[in-house]
Amino acid sequence: MDLGKDLIAASSTPIVLALLAEGDSYGYAILLRVRESSGGRMEWTDGMLYPVLHRLERLGHIEARWETAATGRRRKYYRITAQGRQQLEEERRQWQAVDATLRSLWRAVAAPAPFPKTTPPQEAGA
């Protein structure tokens, strides 16, 4: 499934914050977790994750540090801050509001359409 660009952009903040709330991580591992937990439904272009991480870092939601792995390769790790956890809670409330609204609307959409039954008498009167 191809999610729209806006939806991907909007959901990237809570997804990244939620994954970092589980523990410190780095770009590639975060991406694998997104792929795994979405069951492949969310395909991010790998590189686009980094501008998101840098934005969250600039906003103070996460902080970064460089570490040198045993192989000698340097890797940038990210950690969620206290402010980031607050933001995650806020995002969760907002997404739950959107989700609850959509759920009740999906039920209405799924039910057989009520409109044709109620409108014809009025039209006949006019």
Place this chain on the structure above:
Amino acid sequence: MSTLDPEAALEEQIARWRSYLRRRQALLPVDVAELEDHLRESIAGLRAGGLSAEEAFLVGVRRLGGVDALSREFAREHSDRLWKQLLLTDAEAAGGDQTRGRQEAAVALGLAVGAGVAVKVPAFFGLALGDENAAFYARNAALFVLPFLVLFFGWKRRLAPAALVWPAVAGGAAALLANLYPFRTTGDTLGLFALHLPIALSGGRRRLCGRPLGAGERADGLHPLLRGVVHLLCFDRAGRGRANREHRDDL
């Protein structure tokens, strides 16, 4: 390349990819390092899944996304950097080698002085900068400055001298046209030409700023210039036709 073992070939490909990314203004060396770590992880994962080194490299690069789109996203997030890099502290902001930053300042200043001197050169041949030679300076204004800009970007992007051949040819053609075409001193064509020449030339040369010229792009670099010339000649025809008609109406 088939004589190289796959590991060396892979390292070479990664090095080429890295130097390509480093030419992007929006990407600092630390960003490139972060992306390279990602690419290497991605390649390792794909090879573990059975792909060859070369296949894994291609898929990994593809998954990272197009370099243009990527640097656009970085530029959007780091718009402050673009301003910083317009100043002379390019290399310092990047935490890279500082000598290159100082060199850049010196080269920019030197070329600016060069452009200043170039404007003064015609005065030595009796064409003083003033109202009587306004038409000459209007026609050639772009040609005094743009060669120095081209040299600057050519140096900054570390282009091979061969890449500067087409801009030089385009500039030479523009100089010939500017000075051989029979402009009327008071005509609109002259004004249009003076306004459009810098745009036409910088359209061709802008390619120098963003990325190195590829084989296919070299010939294409001339295209905006040619388009500008055709545009001008059409304007000139139309203008003269109208002027003639108006003249007849007056009679």
